[in-house]
Amino acid sequence: MNRAFPRSFALLTALLALMASGLVIASTTPAGAQTAAHSVVPLLPRVSTSGDADGDTPGDATMYMRRLALTHDALRGAARQQAESALSRPKLAGEQTVCSQTLPLCVHYATTGVDAPAGAITPAVVLSTLEHIYATYKAAGYRMPESDGAMGGDSRTDIYLADVGRQGYYGYCAPEPRAGSTAHDTPAFCVLDNDFAPSEFGGRGTPISNLDVTAAHEFFHAVQFAYDATEDSWFMESTAVWVEDEVYTAIxxxxQYLPYGPLGKPALSLDKNTTFGVYGGWIFFRWVTEHRPQAQGGLPTIIRSMWERAAATPGAPDAYSLQAIKGALKAAGLPIEKAFAQFAAANRNPAHTYSEGAANHYPLAKATKSYQVRSTGKRASGTARINHLAAATERFVPKGKRLKSKHTRLRLSLDMANKKLGPGAVVTVFLRNGATKVKTIKLSKTGKGAVTVPFSTKKVKRVELTMTNASTRMTCWVGGLFSCEGQPKDMHQVEKFSALARR
Structure with a gap:
């Protein structure tokens, strides 16, 4: 993203994170006695699971390190020293390195102490995993992490194994901006937990499966930094969570993050930077790739197209997240207004609208309100206030003998925002035989539209009207929690609707 960081906000964020975490260097030795025989690993901010209703909690290590890396030059004195300590590469006890014979990758590990790899997590296993991930991303046409010069011993990308699990982390990657450079593309190094012990992470997954998805996720951050290390964190995290499932689809x-994204919180803006929400947002990119599955090297190309538009290198478009997504969708024949409305409607029936929805028990996005319609001629109406990149669904359920006739219909009328502001609407008819009929409602320039659908109690279980606000108008660089560190111009958009049963 081509812009100067809003220094006051970014600096305050970094300083608050430093103070809140009590940032120090974690060591196995007393102060003043650090030697090469002992590991020195940065102490990261503690993970919290007690955020607000949106899941707005601190604790993402990669985004924390990224923010610190991009702002620490403005710090002075003790704060600058603390920042540099936090951003330093781990110094491992009895450090050894194993490097790929074919790819620019090196794994660094301790040979003694708490950071030494243990159990199934051996340096050879980690290197093999990373070679597979590297080869997958390269075959898919992505940029690879940039050369770091002589950092870590040579120009290859370095991955360190350390006991970050005791701090609550699976791993992280940190960008390393070049001294004196204003470029937004940067090299990176990564840190992965040394054993992925169940005692640290509970019973979810095995050490190997946790290594696989963590390495795929974190290494994709290193790939992203080669495009633009200053890109919006929600876009970085959502696509990193998306790709880990593409590389290791069986895991x-x-x-686990779906309840925090559009499936669990349809009224929450897709691009709002909440800790768990940005992870749950991966489902949008899954929907997109299931509808535009054209692939290279086994990965759908449309997500790469988004990152190519977001690239900040000389001559690249340097779009911010939402601009890049909108451009890629349009080029694929899927305008964002249409895509987001269909996506939101699909989230009301995920077991049937996603390839893995039933097998993986995707949660059902909640309806906003339900209406029981018992007779013809009586109009039900209402108003929904919808946040940008969010949705509301109204349910209409036919009840009683008066609606048994096969000629019974439901007329839905809409008075939404001006079409320039990105409104969208989809009607879904759920039939008693388990089938569904889905129709996108055509809106006029002023946002008005109507549709008539079957509504007989004999055949119809319910009708749902899903309305969306896909506005992409932003006021950027104001320290906001949305795309371009901005504030959406069209929050709480008023959308009016009415429903009338008739024969």
Missing amino acids: NDNT
Whole structure:
């Protein structure tokens, strides 16, 4: 993203994170006695699971390190020293290195102490995993992490194994901006937990499966930094969670985040930077790739197209997240207004609208309100206030003998925002035989539209009207929690609707 960081906000964020975490260097030795025989690993901010209703909690290590890396030059004195300590590469006890014979990758590990790899997590296993991930991303046409010069011993990308699990982390990657450079593409190094011990992470997954998805996720951050290390964190995290499931489709670790994204919180803006929400947002990119599955090297190309538009290197488009997504969708014949409305409607029936929805028990996005319609001629109406990149669904359920006739219909009328502001609407008829009929409602320039659908109690279980606000108008660089560190111009958009049963 081509812009100067809003220094006051970014600096305050970094300083608050430093103070809140009590950032120090974690060591196995007393102060003043650090030697090469002992590991020195940065102490990261503690993970919290007690955020607000949106899941707005601190604790993502990669985004924390990224923010610190991009702002620490503005710090002075003790704060600058603390930042540099936090951003330093781990110094491992009795450090050894194993490097790929074919790819620019090196794994660094301790040979003694708490950071030494243990159990199934051996340096050879980690290197093999990373070679597979590297080869997958390269075959798919992505940029690879940039050369770091002589950092870590040579120009290859370095991955360190350390006991970050005791701090609550699976791993992280940190960008390393070049001294004196204003470029937004940067090299990176990564840190992965040394054993992925169940005692640290509970019973979810095995050490190997946790290594697989963590390495795929974190290494994709290193790939992203080669495009633009200053890109919006929600876009970085959502696509990193998306890709881990593409590389290791049988693991499905990312389903744990679905309750925090559009499936669990349809009224929450897709691009709002909440800790768990940005993870849950991966489902949007899954929907997109299931509808535009054209692939290279086994990965759908449309997500790469988004990152190519977001690239900040000389001559690249340097679009911010939402602009890049909108451009890629349009080029694929899927305008964002249409895509987002269909996506939101699909989230009301995920077991049938996603390839893995039933097998992985995707949660059902909640309806806003339900209406029981018992007779013809009586109009039900209402108003929904919808946040940008969010949705509301109204349910209409036919009840009683008066609606048994096969000629019974439901007329839905809409008075939504001006079409320039991105409104969308989809009607879904759920039949008693388990089938569904889905129709996108055509809106006029002023946002008005109507549709008539079957509504007989004999055949119809319910009718749902899903309305969306796909506005992409932003006020950027104001320290906001949305795309371009901005504030959406069209929050709480008023959408009016009415429903009338008739024969």
